[in-house]
Amino acid sequence: MATSATVSAPRSGGRSFVQRLRSGDEIARLITLAFATSILLVTVALVYELWVTSALPRQKFGLSFLTSSSWDPVSGQFGALPFIYGTVITSAIALFIAVPIGVGAAIFLAELAPARISSAFTFFIELLAAVPSVIYGLLAIFTLVPLMRDYVEPFLRKTLGFLPIFSGNIYGYGYLTAGVILAVMTLPFIISISREALLEVPTEQREAALALGATRWESTWQAVVPWARLGIFGSIFLALARALGETMAVTMVIGNDPTIHASLFAPGYAIAPIIANEFTEATGDLYLQSLVGLALVLFFLTVVINALARLLIIATTRRGSAHP
Amino acid sequence: MKKSNLWLGVFAALAILLAVAQAKVLINAAGATFPYPIYGKWFEEFTKVDPDAQINYQSIGSGGGIRQFTENTVDFGASDMPMTDEQIGKVKNKPLHFPSVLGGLVPTYNIPGVTQELKFTPAALAGIYLGKIKKWNDPELTNANPGAKLPANEILVVHRSDGSGTTFVWTDYLAKVSPEWKSKVGVNSSVSWPVGLGGKGNEGVSGIVKQTPNSIGYVELIYALQNKMAYGMVRNSSGTYLKADLDSVTQAAAATATTMPADFRVSITNPSGKNAYPISSFTWLLIPSKIDDPAKKKAIVTFLHWMLTDGQKFAGSLGYAPLPKEVVAKEEKQIALIK
Numbered sequence: 001m002a003t004s005a006t007v008s009a010p011r012s013g014g015r016s017f018v019q020r021l022r023s024g025d026e027i028a029r030l031i032t033l034a035f036a037t038s039i040l041l042v043t044v045a046l047v048y049e050l051w052v053t054s055a056l057p058r059q060k061f062g063l064s065f066l067t068s069s070s071w072d073p074v075s076g077q078f079g080a081l082p083f084i085y086g087t088v089i090t091s092a093i094a095l096f097i098a099v100p101i102g103v104g105a106a107i108f109l110a111e112l113a114p115a116r117i118s119s120a121f122t123f124f125i126e127l128l129a130a131v132p133s134v135i136y137g138l139l140a141i142f143t144l145v146p147l148m149r150d151y152v153e154p155f156l157r158k159t160l161g162f163l164p165i166f167s168g169n170i171y172g173y174g175y176l177t178a179g180v181i182l183a184v185m186t187l188p189f190i191i192s193i194s195r196e197a198l199l200e201v202p203t204e205q206r207e208a209a210l211a212l213g214a215t216r217w218e219s220t221w222q223a224v225v226p227w228a229r230l231g232i233f234g235s236i237f238l239a240l241a242r243a244l245g246e247t248m249a250v251t252m253v254i255g256n257d258p259t260i261h262a263s264l265f266a267p268g269y270a271i272a273p274i275i276a277n278e279f280t281e282a283t284g285d286l287y288l289q290s291l292v293g294l295a296l297v298l299f300f301l302t303v304v305i306n307a308l309a310r311l312l313i314i315a316t317t318r319r320g321s322a323h324p
Numbered sequence: 325m326k327k328s329n330l331w332l333g334v335f336a337a338l339a340i341l342l343a344v345a346q347a348k349v350l351i352n353a354a355g356a357t358f359p360y361p362i363y364g365k366w367f368e369e370f371t372k373v374d375p376d377a378q379i380n381y382q383s384i385g386s387g388g389g390i391r392q393f394t395e396n397t398v399d400f401g402a403s404d405m406p407m408t409d410e411q412i413g414k415v416k417n418k419p420l421h422f423p424s425v426l427g428g429l430v431p432t433y434n435i436p437g438v439t440q441e442l443k444f445t446p447a448a449l450a451g452i453y454l455g456k457i458k459k460w461n462d463p464e465l466t467n468a469n470p471g472a473k474l475p476a477n478e479i480l481v482v483h484r485s486d487g488s489g490t491t492f493v494w495t496d497y498l499a500k501v502s503p504e505w506k507s508k509v510g511v512n513s514s515v516s517w518p519v520g521l522g523g524k525g526n527e528g529v530s531g532i533v534k535q536t537p538n539s540i541g542y543v544e545l546i547y548a549l550q551n552k553m554a555y556g557m558v559r560n561s562s563g564t565y566l567k568a569d570l571d572s573v574t575q576a577a578a579a580t581a582t583t584m585p586a587d588f589r590v591s592i593t594n595p596s597g598k599n600a601y602p603i604s605s606f607t608w609l610l611i612p613s614k615i616d617d618p619a620k621k622k623a624i625v626t627f628l629h630w631m632l633t634d635g636q637k638f639a640g641s642l643g644y645a646p647l648p649k650e651v652v653a654k655e656e657k658q659i660a661l662i663k
Binding site for chain 2 (some may be wrong): 004033070071073074075127141142145146149172173251252255256257258267273276277278279280281282283
C-alpha cells in the first residue's frame, strides 16, 4: 500500500495526503482498493481452505493422486486422472465446436446483418445464457442423447471410424454428448461478447480498408476482426471457464464412469460432476478430503489453462496488426 | 396518554413473543433424503400432537447426517445406512439407531419387444452388474423367463452416480448373494462399478433406462410406484419370485425381527421369510443416547413414541412400507435407553 501511495503521489500534483483526502480522490481510491483487495482475499482464502482440507490424500497418495486412475471408495483408493481427462476433453470438444460457430455468428451480427435483425438475434442469444444448466441437462437427456445415439455417432463411426476416437460402442451418453451440450451452453457467451468487441471497432478502420479497395469481407476479416481480437479471446476464456466448471448438465449426459476411454462415444467422468455426485454421501475423512482435493485440482487446472491461453494471446498480439 | 398506551402495547406484544419463544422447543435434524417426504409429513403432523415442539429437518444426505451428528451440530441425525463401528467410535455421545420406515429396491428395464414382467434370480442380477452376463438371452435369464422373447442384444447396465443409501442397499444385497461381488466390489454408498453408466438420482437412472433400449437399472420402490414404472420380480432366498410391494417389504423386516441385534444396526437384505422381498432396507433415525436439555429430551421421546404408533399410519399413503409390529415393540424398549 505504501508503495502504491508513493507511486500515485506525483500524479496528484504534490498535494498532501490530507488535501487529497478532502477532495475525495483519496477516499475513492481507498474504497475501490478495498473492493479489489477483497476479491484477492476471497481467492486466497479459497485456495488455503481447499489446500488445508485436502491434506490426507496428499499425505497418503502424494503425486500419484494426479496420475492414478482408480477411484474406489470401498477400498479407499482415490485417483484424479479420469476426472482431469474428462474435464479437459469435454471442454476441448466444446470450444472446438463453439469457437468457429460463435465467432462466425458474432461477425455476422456485428458486421453484416441489418441493425434491427442484429439486436433481435442478440436478445435471444442473451436469453440462452440465462437458462439454468439443469434445463440444458434435461433437454440433453431427452433430445440430444437420442439424436447422438441414433444419428450423429453412427454417422461419425461410419465415416471416421478408422480413428480410435470415433470407434467403439455407442450409448449416447459420453464425452462427445457432454462436449456438445457444453458447446451449446458456452455459445451465448462467445457470441454476445465477441459481438460487443466487434462493434467497438472504429468505423475509420473499416472505411480505410474499403478505401484501399478491399471487399466487404476482406475489410471485416483483415481490418475489423484483428482489431477486436482481445475481446474475442476474452469471450473464449469466459466460455472455457464455464465449460471447465459446468456441473449439472455434464453429470446428466457424460455417463459417470471413472475410466479413461479413447473413444469419445464412451461414458466418462469429469471433476465437477463427481464432486456434486459424491460429496453429500461421502463418509470417512480420506474420501471427503479426496473430493476436496479434486476441487483444488480443478482450481489449478483452470489457472493453468487460462495462463496458457493468455500466453497464446501475448504471442499472437506481438506478432501482428495495428492493434493498440 | 396515547403514548403510554402504545408502550403498553409494545410491552405486551414483546412479553407474548418471549413467552412463545420460551415454550417452543426447536429441534434441528439433518440427514437422509430418501425418507424426507415422510419425515416432512411427520414433523408437520407432530406439531398437532405436541404444539410446543418444532422439528426442522434438512435432507442433506445420509453422509451429511452422520457427519453433522458426529460433530454435534444437530439434535439428531438420519441415515439410510447404519453407522459403522469406526464412525461410532468417533462420537462422544453414542447414537441409538431407530428404524423409522422401510424401503425396497426394484430392477427396472427397457427391452424392445418384451412386455411381460421379467423374473430375476439373484445370480442373474449379480452377473449383470459384474459384467459377466452380457446379453439378454443369457441362459440365466432365459431359464427363469421361459415365455419371454429375450433378444441377443447387449445389456446396458445403469447404476446411481451419486453416493446414495440406495446404492448401499443394492450393493449390500449383491454382496450377500454373490461372493464374487463381495470380494471384487464391496458394499458402500458409492462403489467402483465393474460396468455401466451412472445416472444422478432415481430420476437419472430411470431417465437413462427409459431412453436406452436393452438397459437395466435399479430404483427405489416408492419412485417406481409414484411414476407407475414397470419393474421385475426377484427370487428370494426361499425360491419364490416376488414383485415388490409395501407388504412384501414389511415382511422382510418381520422375518429378521427375532434375530435382529439389539442396536438395530442390521441389514435385512436377502432375508429368509417366504413372502419377504429380498432387496429391502430400514432407514434410521440417529438419536443421541444422552440429551442434556430436558425440554428437547421430552419432545424427542414423545416424537419417537408417536412415530412408532400413529406416525406409521402415514407410511403407506406416501409409498413407504411401515415397520412390522415385532420391530416396533423392540424399538419401544430402546426409547428407555435415552438418558
